[in-house]
Amino acid sequence: MSRIERTLLPGVGVRFDFVTEEGMRVGVVHHKIGRRDVFVCSADDPDLATLTLHLSDSEIRDLVDILGGSEVVQNVAHLTQQIEGLAIDWLVVDTDGPYAGKKIGDARIRTRTGVSVVAVLRR
Numbered sequence: 001m002s003r004i005e006r007t008l009l010p011g012v013g014v015r016f017d018f019v020t021e022e023g024m025r026v027g028v029v030h031h032k033i034g035r036r037d038v039f040v041c042s043a044d045d046p047d048l049a050t051l052t053l054h055l056s057d058s059e060i061r062d063l064v065d066i067l068g069g070s071e072v073v074q075n076v077a078h079l080t081q082q083i084e085g086l087a088i089d090w091l092v093v094d095t096d097g098p099y100a101g102k103k104i105g106d107a108r109i110r111t112r113t114g115v116s117v118v119a120v121l122r123r
Contacts, residue, residue, distance in 0.1 A: 006095075019043045036060055 002018035009015055009029065017027025017039075025046050029037045034057075039049040055063065093099050099107045104117050 017046065038063075 002020070004016055004018045007015040007017075011032075013029060013031040013033075015027055015029045017025050019025050023043050025041050025043045027039050027046075029039070031037070036055055038053040038055060040051040041047075041049045099109065104120060107117075109115055109117050
């Protein structure tokens with residue numbers, strides 16, 4: 001699995017990217033205004049994009065569908081409908097937050113918040 005890097009872009013938003021096995025950097029810039037740009041560049045020069053796509057919300061949903069992401073969302077939605085009172089949410093943990101880098105048990109999240117964490121996705 002590739003390592004996803006997160007870079008804050010002051011005044012702009014957040015950039016997420018990773019390097020493919022072929023040595024290309026692929027990423028998305030999430031602008032504060034809501035726009036998202038998909039880019040591709042060489043791993044050696046992340047500032048020189050060879051391709052940039054400015055996608056609308058509709059186009060982003062289409063791309064997620066093509067990549068299979070909507071199947072995951074549909075399966076989770078189906079699960080929550082079958083179990084009364086179950087709510088599932090995805091949260092990003094900031095790298096400098098109190099839970100960053102900790103194991104679920106060591107973070108004591110349920111004791112502190114009453115929330116059950118069932119999985120952690122890293123990188």
